[in-house]
Amino acid sequence: MNALSSNKDLQLLNGNHAVAMGVKLANPHFAPLYPITPQTPILEKLIALQSAGELETELLTPESEHSAMASAIAASATGVRVFTATSSQGLLLMHELLHFAAGARTPIVMFNVNRTPASPWGFWPDQIDSLSQRDTGWVQLYSENPQESLDTVIQAFRIAEAAQMPVMVNHDAFYVSHAVEPVEVPAQETVDTFLPAYKAGLHLDPELGRSLGAPIDQKSWNESRQQMAAAMATVGDLTASAGQDWGDLTGRSYGPLEQYRTDGADVVFVTMGSMCGTVREAVDGLRARGIAAGLLKIRLFRPLPQVELRKALADVPCAIVLDRNYSPGVGGVVHQELKAALFDMANAPRLHGLLAGVGGVNVSAEMIERLAVEYRDAVASPDPVWVEE
Amino acid sequence: MNMEMINYKDDGQFCSGHVACAGCAEALALRVIMNAVGQDAIGVVAPSCSAVILGGHPMSSVKIPFIHGTLESAAASASGVKRALVAQGKPDTTVLCLAGDGGTYDIGLQSLSSAAERNEDILYVCFDNEGYMNTGGQKSSSTPLNATTGSTPTGKSTRKKNLIEILAAHRIPYIATTSPSHLNDMAAKIKKAKTIRGTKVIIVLIPCLPGWGVADNAAVKTARLAVESGVFPLFEVEGGLTYTMTKATKTQPINDYLSLQKRYRHLNDEQIAQIQQDVDEDWQRLTTRAIEADV
Amino acid sequence: MDDMQRSTLWTDALSENRLTGTWRNETPDYRNLPSPCLGACPVSGRIADWIGKVEKKDYRGAWETLVDNNPFPAIAGRICHHPCETACNRAQLDETVSICALERFVGDTALSEGWAFPAPPANAPAQSVAIIGSGPAGLSAAYQLRRAGVGVTIYESQDQLGGLMRYGIPAYRLEKSILDGEIARIIDMGVTVKLNTEITGAAGLQELRVRHDAVYLATGASRPKPLPGVDYDQPWVQDSADFLAATNAGQDCTLGAHVLVIGGGSAAMDVARTARRLGRKVTVLALEPEAMLPAQRAEVIEATEEGIEFVTGAMMQSAEPGTDGLRIRCTRVDFKRGTTRGAFNITPVEDSEFTLTADAIIPSIGQDADLSRWQDLLAGDGPVLKADASWHTGLDGVFTGGDVASMDRFVTQAIGMGKEAARSILVYIAPDVGAADAPADDPEAGFSVINTAYHPLAERNKPQNADVTARLGNFKEVQQSLDQSQAMTEASRCFSCGTCTYCDNCYFYCPDMAITKLDGGGYEIKSDYCKGCGLCVAECPTGAIRMQEDL
């Protein structure tokens, strides 16, 4: 235990308020916000903090998420630290600008609360909103619980600013966003030690007079993507070192992936977000019953830590992906990604892709134990399988 | 000679070597605007002819920095720049936003309305060439009645949107129209706008050479006739209520104006009469409002 | 990271590195072009130029520009037939610029300010030119030669200088003090004057030719054309030239109470109006119908205002003294203009005889040049002396001009001819000194190159006439001058056709910043950037810049 973390400030916070507390500590200069269930508590908390004089951030409440992201990009390009938050429809409305933000290399941090997109209308946990933005160039991190959300949003600024790439942190609607838990809120000095004051890179400045994003030829556009590739290649390590440094300061370490009781496992569940909590419970249950189960949690989804994934699953006989999302016509996005990541690996596991929890349907620990028993010896099908309680 | 001399100062804020069409009035307007705005400014430009004129990576034709933003969010981007400047303790730096009529009357109206409602401290300049010219000349909601465009091959069947009244309804501190035929007016309005805090919108009429079918040397003449015929009156609206005509007379019938442009060459006498009637009525309404504001 | 982003995201140079001049097919060319008024002006006065100076209140500068071509602005400003005003581009917008009145304003200013011509340069090698006749042609040549430093001697048969300007044109149109003032200024440059010295014939001319390096012969046309069937010895007949010479010299009229002036030209008007001022009842009888009278319209109107009666389209057949004056039998005629200038055909209309009464007649049907006295040496060309394009006669070193050598019988034509002859004489006597600039073949700056948007409609400041009642019984000038503010506003009406006013429009309307203002004034095209759009040309208010195809 580190000296700083011995002086713990434990507060009962829901996931969204935990995010807001993390944002307050990271102290961005600018945050445009637009309400949407279930993200709204982040907005409300930040505005409340600002009204109370506890937050210096310049807040903007425009007419749409689209304008929120447009202003975020422009402010970031002007040389300040920027945060925004959204969910589902709002994220999808931003789509054009997500590409833009990444292309413009604006290190914005955005919190997205994973929610089913319409139609039909639904307000339930489902990760397809953010997963469908996987090609926009945003770094994507998935959080399992309120504490991790607070910790990750702070780390996200460090990763974004070091890589000069925007970072999106996601947690599940209600299961995390509205779940109240005791959360340790770190001291400001802790955060200041971890996250240095913002230092803008090249930015819009009358004294420099240089313009951003002017029309360009094919070759240079191509080159811009190669530059993004190089930046993305640093993110795995940046995520690891940020998680490590955070652990040194707070006692809570993180990495791109987390392995829970995978040693000698016959069957390993691979999933993201709140599902990880349920899987942990199931793993404990299975281990108690003598079934060697484990959990491989993907925290960093973009860039996908392929090398680490291959290492983590080498020689594992069976892996079961639990996808709380559905890409119509293909299946679970994580399943697809994993298949690609493990391609051509001699000692790869039999890989099952289960569509579990799509649209927020409940996936209990008992169900997961049942699935482990059912699938650990089964022949893997390349197609996804819909599973229900 | 009995003429008004052009008297703004060109400090070289807009540079030679830009890629505007030969004789482009938008480039001409940019010259005035960039010099009137000066160096302490950051710009946002929406996809439009201006974006092309300003850019051509890795070169820039302007000395102030610009972000080349998206078509529908110019005013939001400008708001972001302004807020960042405020956060940096530089609230006096001008934020200049450039967009076309497509980016203003159409796809960007939502974000502009929001910025105006928030009274963001930005100077928004709309280059109104009455169509989507950068994409080869399609109609926008600013395209006037009967004008042909790529998407209205037989002439547009509805009138030009009255954006100024929409903006006036937001009660922003300053709205003005200006024309590349009136360069002193343009420089004066930009300078005036610069001194005002809050949202300022200036609409500049830009006769587009290929889009309107105007000769390479005739953009200024066309713009002048638009002003003199009352098709494009020069005026200011302060606080959304106080209308002031900055050119008080309408001296030309519209025929000369229309006949300079290929987009109108299919018009019959009845259509011309209709346009004339619309112009007369609009002028009457506008000048009445200006007189009422005066008392 | 920044270094990487720099290359694809952030601009790092100004567009000045891109040379858009390669797009161009045509380049603007600054060239002052002759204005239509200049083209029409008999002295080729740089009208746009001096009017521009009037507008800037630079009267001295305006005068200096004027007298470059014409030493008589105050005279020309009164009596020039002003073809410039007919040619003026502004007439196509609203009304002509009052060029003539402005010229008078400048000329009068110079006289009242006492401005003198600069002292001529030293006359080395000592060269001299003899000038025969001191009308406008002779004086103009004298002035131009003296300016160049050449010695000049004028031989004049009369006792005063000025020719028809003095003994033809009456004082109510050209005040004598004005005439004296503008002539004195020339003589003050060091011109030798021999008055009362008639060169009577070939021998005298030969002698002058020997004594001087060249001779300029400008004896005018002062021999009256006789009216057939009129006995000039009768006391009730007086020729117009004699009448005007006498009255101009201040002598009274010896004729009866009602005079019939025969002729419809300007000279006839002068005779009629002079007689009217001397208290006579005056009738004008002319062959031409009223609308075709050769006199200027304004003269006819003013004469009518003054109470002069016109009997037009008619011809005198005989005049006989009766008990109460002359009975003058006339007949109506059908008048047809001929194909050459001044030529006409008349057919008497049958049974249209009528009778007029009067106390005297003054035939005023024109004057001929007396060529007979030179005939041994100089060839004629119809009614005038023969000369080549440089006004050189067939006799080496003898030049000519004015009424004796041309049918363009106007004061300013004579001044222009005098100027041209002076130039030829300079070339003749000192080829290396006097070579004239090659005439530029630039097109005229016509109305189509004027951007009228910069020239708002503006009412013309016309010179006003004195009230009719104030005109009779005296010889005070009829036409009044413009006052200073009228002159300024009138000058501002001038388009300055073809002459750059340095208004900066071209500079400001270039969308490519391809025009530089030069330190010493003027402009230059940056060919690296000019795209050849032609906006600078289109927005030039004066037509002083034009597009030229790139080579």
Ligand SMILES: Cc1cc2nc3c(=O)[nH]c(=O)nc-3n(C[C@H](O)[C@H](O)[C@H](O)COP(=O)(O)OP(=O)(O)OC[C@H]3O[C@@H](n4cnc5c(N)ncnc54)[C@H](O)[C@@H]3O)c2cc1C
């Ligand atoms: C009544 C009248 C009114 C006119 N009004 C106008 C008018 O309003 N506007 C206009 O533009 N024009 C007018 N003209 C025409 C104009 O005056 C002449 O065209 C002009 O004066 C011609 O100039 P000149 O120098 O050739 O000859 P002149 O003016 O005729 O001068 C010739 C001079 O030579 C002298 N001379 C002649 N023979 C000899 C000799 N052998 N030896 C020495 N000296 C000699 C004469 O005495 C005279 O002084 C008018 C003419 C007349 C007759």
Ligand SMILES: Cc1ncc(C[n+]2csc(CCOP(=O)(O)OP(=O)(O)O)c2C)c(N)n1
């Ligand atoms: C969201 C979006 N849709 C379409 C376009 C394509 N586009 C680029 S410029 C333009 C026309 C813009 O017209 P206007 O704003 O009037 O500017 P102009 O080209 O006439 O200068 C369009 C439709 C775009 N850039 N973004």
Ligand code: SF4
């Ligand atoms: S407008 Fe002036 S320059 Fe042009 S023709 Fe008339 S007087 Fe001459």
Ligand code: SF4
């Ligand atoms: S626009 Fe003005 S400055 Fe340029 S050439 Fe014409 S008169 Fe001269």
Ligand code: SF4
């Ligand atoms: S306006 Fe400029 S670019 Fe166009 S022709 Fe004139 S100098 Fe050349």
Ligand SMILES: [Mg+2]
């Ligand atoms: Mg447009």
